[in-house]
Amino acid sequence: MVAGADAASPQLSPYLVIFLCLLCGCSHLCAAATVTYDHRALVIDGTRRALISGSIHYPRSTPEMWPDLVEKSKNGGLDIVETYVFWNLHEPVQGQYDFEGRKDLVRFVKTVAEAGLYVHLRIGPYVCAEWNYGGFPLWLHFIPGIKFRTDNEPFKREVQRFTTKIVEMMKQEKLYASQGGPIILSQIENEYGNIDSSYGAAAKTYINWTASMATSLDTGVPWVMCQQADAPDPIINTCNGFYCDQFTPNSNKKPKMWTENWSGWFLSFGGGVPYRPVEDLAFAVARFFQRGGTFQNYYMYHGGTNFGRTTGGPFIATSYDYDAPIDEYGILRQPKWGHLRDLHKAIKLCEGALVATDPTYTSLGQNLEAHVYKTASGSCAAFLANVGTQSDATVTFNGKTYHLPAWSVSILPDCQNVVFNTAQINSQATLLETKYVKTYSQASDQPINTSEISESSWNFIKEPVGITKSSAFTKVGLLEQINTTADASDYLWYSTSIDINGDEPFLFNGTQTTLHIESLGHVLHAFVNGQLSGSGMGNSGNAKVTLDNSIMLAPGKNKIDLLSVTVGLQNYGAFFDLWGAGITGPVLLKGQKSTTDLSSNDWTYQIGLHGEELGIYEDSGDSSIWISQSALPKNQPLVWYKGYFDAPEGNDPVAIDFTGMGKGEAWVNGQSIGRYWPAYVSPQTGCATSCNYRGAFSSNKCLKNCGMPSQRLYHVPRSLIQSGKNRLVLFEEMGGDPTQISFATRQTVSLCGHVSESHPALLDAQNTAQSNVPMLRLECPYPNQMISSIKFASFGTPYGTCGSYNHGKCSSADALAVVQQACIGVESCDLEVSIKLFGDPCRNVIKSLAVEAACT
Numbered sequence: 001m002v003a004g005a006d007a008a009s010p011q012l013s014p015y016l017v018i019f020l021c022l023l024c025g026c027s028h029l030c031a032a033a034t035v036t037y038d039h040r041a042l043v044i045d046g047t048r049r050a051l052i053s054g055s056i057h058y059p060r061s062t063p064e065m066w067p068d069l070v071e072k073s074k075n076g077g078l079d080i081v082e083t084y085v086f087w088n089l090h091e092p093v094q095g096q097y098d099f100e101g102r103k104d105l106v107r108f109v110k111t112v113a114e115a116g117l118y119v120h121l122r123i124g125p126y127v128c129a130e131w132n133y134g135g136f137p138l139w140l141h142f143i144p145g146i147k148f149r150t151d152n153e154p155f156k157r158e159v160q161r162f163t164t165k166i167v168e169m170m171k172q173e174k175l176y177a178s179q180g181g182p183i184i185l186s187q188i189e190n191e192y193g194n195i196d197s198s199y200g201a202a203a204k205t206y207i208n209w210t211a212s213m214a215t216s217l218d219t220g221v222p223w224v225m226c227q228q229a230d231a232p233d234p235i236i237n238t239c240n241g242f243y244c245d246q247f248t249p250n251s252n253k254k255p256k257m258w259t260e261n262w263s264g265w266f267l268s269f270g271g272g273v274p275y276r277p278v279e280d281l282a283f284a285v286a287r288f289f290q291r292g293g294t295f296q297n298y299y300m301y302h303g304g305t306n307f308g309r310t311t312g313g314p315f316i317a318t319s320y321d322y323d324a325p326i327d328e329y330g331i332l333r334q335p336k337w338g339h340l341r342d343l344h345k346a347i348k349l350c351e352g353a354l355v356a357t358d359p360t361y362t363s364l365g366q367n368l369e370a371h372v373y374k375t376a377s378g379s380c381a382a383f384l385a386n387v388g389t390q391s392d393a394t395v396t397f398n399g400k401t402y403h404l405p406a407w408s409v410s411i412l413p414d415c416q417n418v419v420f421n422t423a424q425i426n427s428q429a430t431l432l433e434t435k436y437v438k439t440y441s442q443a444s445d446q447p448i449n450t451s452e453i454s455e456s457s458w459n460f461i462k463e464p465v466g467i468t469k470s471s472a473f474t475k476v477g478l479l480e481q482i483n484t485t486a487d488a489s490d491y492l493w494y495s496t497s498i499d500i501n502g503d504e505p506f507l508f509n510g511t512q513t514t515l516h517i518e519s520l521g522h523v524l525h526a527f528v529n530g531q532l533s534g535s536g537m538g539n540s541g542n543a544k545v546t547l548d549n550s551i552m553l554a555p556g557k558n559k560i561d562l563l564s565v566t567v568g569l570q571n572y573g574a575f576f577d578l579w580g581a582g583i584t585g586p587v588l589l590k591g592q593k594s595t596t597d598l599s600s601n602d603w604t605y606q607i608g609l610h611g612e613e614l615g616i617y618e619d620s621g622d623s624s625i626w627i628s629q630s631a632l633p634k635n636q637p638l639v640w641y642k643g644y645f646d647a648p649e650g651n652d653p654v655a656i657d658f659t660g661m662g663k664g665e666a667w668v669n670g671q672s673i674g675r676y677w678p679a680y681v682s683p684q685t686g687c688a689t690s691c692n693y694r695g696a697f698s699s700n701k702c703l704k705n706c707g708m709p710s711q712r713l714y715h716v717p718r719s720l721i722q723s724g725k726n727r728l729v730l731f732e733e734m735g736g737d738p739t740q741i742s743f744a745t746r747q748t749v750s751l752c753g754h755v756s757e758s759h760p761a762l763l764d765a766q767n768t769a770q771s772n773v774p775m776l777r778l779e780c781p782y783p784n785q786m787i788s789s790i791k792f793a794s795f796g797t798p799y800g801t802c803g804s805y806n807h808g809k810c811s812s813a814d815a816l817a818v819v820q821q822a823c824i825g826v827e828s829c830d831l832e833v834s835i836k837l838f839g840d841p842c843r844n845v846i847k848s849l850a851v852e853a854a855c856t
C-alpha cells in the first residue's frame with residue numbers, strides 16, 4: 001500500500017520511464033510494474049492513476065478486427081481494455097481446451113499490449129455477460145453433487161482448476177504487469193452480491209473461499225469483485241450500474257472503482273433497440289470522477305456480435321451492439337465516441353489533483369454542486385454539476401459566473417476555465433447508411449442484385465419432421481430439455497403417436513380436437529402427421545409457451561412431433577443454472593366433452609437436427625445431398641438452404657439483411673454468424689420520439705425501432721469472406737424466402753457538427769493556447785479521404801439533426817462559402833464558431849454553426 005489520501009502520490013521521472021522503455025525495446029510496459037492501491041486510486045509503479053477503461057469481449061469480434069478496435073479505443077482515450085474470460089468457449093468438453101481463432105485470449109491480450117494499453121482480465125469464471133449459461137460449460141451441470149456458486153466442493157474444485165489454468169497461461173506468457181505485461185487488474189466472480197442472499201449462510205463461506213483462492217494464485221496485481229459489498233480484503237469491491245457516483249467501497253483503504261458503466265443496453269429478440277444518449281453517459285462519468293472515483297470502465301466500449309450459439313438469454317439477440325462508442329461493425333459511433341474522447345482529455349487534465357486528495361464539496365444552490373480537488377502544492381481541479389433535470393443555471397464559483405445546463409457537469413482542470421461540459425457536444429457526428437450491394441453470381445458472371453439472386457443458384461434440403469436419427473431414444477413422460485440435450489443443439493424433438501377410432505370423447509365432428517401444449521420455452525413448433533399445426537414463442541420477460549391449436553386427427557395412427565427450441569440459456573439470477581426449458585407439459589387433446597392427457601405417453605426424443613448431424617454447413621459437407629431444382633421451397637418450415645455470393649466490393653463492413661426469412665441460424669463458409677430472427681418484431685409502443693437525456697437513465701428509457709424486426713441486419717466480418725465464391729448456408733425453422741435476402745455494407749455518408757458560441761473551446765486548441773474560441777472540427781473517417789462537398793452550412797440559429805439541419809431565423813449569408821473554402825479538399829478542418837469568421841447575422845443572440853459534409 002502506498003501513501004495516504006492527502007499526500008501527493010510519488011511520481012517516477014518520465015525520463016527514467018523513457019530510458020527504461022528504450023532499454024527493454026518495448027513501446028509500453030517494459031519492466032515489471034508494481035500495481036497496488038490505496039484509498040484514492042490504483043497505484044502503478046508508485047503513481048496513483050485516474051484510469052479510463054472500456055470493455056471489448058474478444059470472441060464478439062474477430063482477431064482481424066482486434067488491432068483496429070484497440071487502436072480506436074486508444075484514440076478514444078482509454079488506458080485499459082477490459083474483457084471477461086469465457087470458460088465455455090475455452091473448455092467445451094471437460095479437460096479439452098480451445099484457444100484458437102476468436103478464442104485466442106493470449107493474442108487478444110498481446111494486441112492490447114502492443115497498442116500500449118493495459119488489460120483488466122475478468123476471469124469470473126461466471127461472467128453473466130448475456131453469454132450462454134453465463135459462461136459456464138454445460139458439462140459442469142452434470143458433475144455429480146455439484147451446486148453452482150455456493151460452498152460446494154465439486155463446484156469449487158472446477159472453478160479453481162479453470163481460474164488457475166487461465167492465470168498460469170497468462171503467467172507463462174508474462175502478461176501480468178508484475179512480469180512486465182499489460183494486465184494490471186483481475187476480477188473473480190461477478191455480481192454475486194446481487195443474489196447471494198438466496199444462497200443462505202453458505203454464500204459467505206463461498207465468497208471468502210473465492211477471495212482466498214484468487215489471492216493465492218499470486219498474480220502480483222489486485223483482484224476486484226463487482227457488486228460485492230462484503231468482498232474480503234485485499235479484494236476491492238467495485239460498482240456496476242448506470243451511475244456509480246454514490247458508491248463507496250467497503251474500506252477506506254480501497255479506491256472508488258466502477259467496473260461496468262453501461263454505455264447502452266443489450267438487445268433481445270422481440271424487443272426494441274436500446275440506446276443511451278451520450279450527454280447522460282458523459283454526465284454519469286463526470287459525476288463519478290467529481291465525487292471521488294478514479295477508475296471507470298465502459299461496458300461495452302465495443303459490444304460486437306454474438307456469433308454461433310453464444311448468446312445467453314433466453315432471447316438475447318445476435319447483435320451485441322450495446323449502443324457502444326464503437327458500433328457492432330467496428331465503426332466509430334459519433335458523436336458518442338468523440339464526446340467521450342473529449343471528456344477523457346478533460347479528466348486527464350485533472351489527474352494530478354484528482355488522485356492526490358479527496359474532493360471538497362460545496363453546495364452552489366439547489367441541485368448545484370461544486371467539488372474541488374486541491375493539493376498542497378497548489379494544483380486545483382474542479383467539477384461543477386447541475387443535477388436538476390429541468391432548468392439550466394448560472395452559478396458563482398470562486399468569484400466567477402458559470403452557465404450550467406440542466407443535468408450536466410462542467411470540468412475545470414485549473415479551477416477557473418471550463419474545458420468540457422457533458423451536455424455540450426463539440427465532437428462531430430456521422431450519418432451511416434446501409435447500402436445494398438450488387439454481387440456477382442458465379443454461375444452467370446452477371447451482376448445481380450442479391451435481393452434477387454436467381455432462384456436457380458439456391459440449393460436446399462428439407463429437414464425431416466420428427467425422428468430420423470439412430471441415437472433417438474424413448475422414455476415414458478416428458479423430459480426437461482436442457483438436461484436432455486446438454487445444449488448440444490437448440491433443437492429437441494418430442495415425438496409420440498395416438499391411435500384414433502373416431503369415437504373418442506376428446507374429438508368433435510369426428511376428427512377435430514385441440515392440441516394443448518405447455519412448455520418452459522423458448523420456442524415451439526407442433527407438427528401433426530407431418531404438417532405444422534402451430535408455433536409459439538416466449539419472450540425475454542417470460543420464456544414460457546402455451547399452444548392451443550385446433551387440429552384434425554385421422555382414423556388410425558396419428559403422429560405428433562413437437563420441436564422444442566432454445567434461444568440461448570439463462571445467464572443471470574440466483575440458481576440461473578437450474579432454469580429449465582422444453583415441453584414439461586401437460587400435453588393434452590381437448591375436446592368439447594373431455595380431455596386426454598398425453599404427458600405420460602411413451603415419447604421418443606431426438607437431440608438436434610439431421611442436418612446438424614451431417615454437418616451440412618461445414619466445408620466437408622457432402623454436396624451431393626443438396627437439391628438444386630428450380631422450385632425452391634419458400635415459406636415452409638424446416639428447410640436448409642445453400643447459396644453462393646461474391647465479396648461485396650470495398651472495405652466497408654458487411655451485413656446480411658435477413659428480411660423475408662423467419663428464424664434460424666446462418667453459416668458463412670462454415671462459420672456460424674449466429675441465430676437470425678427477423679420475424680420477431682418489437683412491440684409497437686415503448687419508443688419515445690426523442691429521448692430526453694436529462695434525468696436518470698434506465699434500460700428501457702430510450703428505445704428505437706418499435707414495431708420493426710428487433711434485428712434485421714447481421715454482421716459478417718470481412719475476415720470470414722474470401723475473394724471469389726463464398727458459401728452461405730441457412731437453416732430456416734419457421735418458413736422464409738431466401739431469395740429476399742440481401743447483402744449490404746455499412747457506410748458513412750455524412751459528417752456533421754453543431755457547435756455553439758457558448759461551448760467550451762476544443763481541448764487540443766486550448767492546450768496549445770491557440771485559441772479560446774469554440775471550434776467545429778470535421779475529420780474524414782478513413783485515411784486518404786478528403787472532404788468533397790458541404791451539404792449544409794449555417795451560422796446563426798440553425799436547428800435539426802445530422803442529415804436534416806435547417807436554417808433558423810438568423811443565418812449568416814457567408815456560411816457556406818466560408819466552410820467550403822476551409823474544408824473542401826482536406827482530410828480535416830477546424831472552423832472557429834465566431835462572428836470573426838462568419839460575421840454577425842443577429843446581435844445579442846447566442847449563435848451556433850451547423851455543418852454537414854461528405855468525404856470521398
Ligand code: GAL
Nearest residue numbers: 127128129130190191240266
Ligand atoms: C451486469 C453483468 C454483465 C452484463 C450486464 C448487462 O449485471 O455483470 O455481465 O450482463 O449486467 O449487460
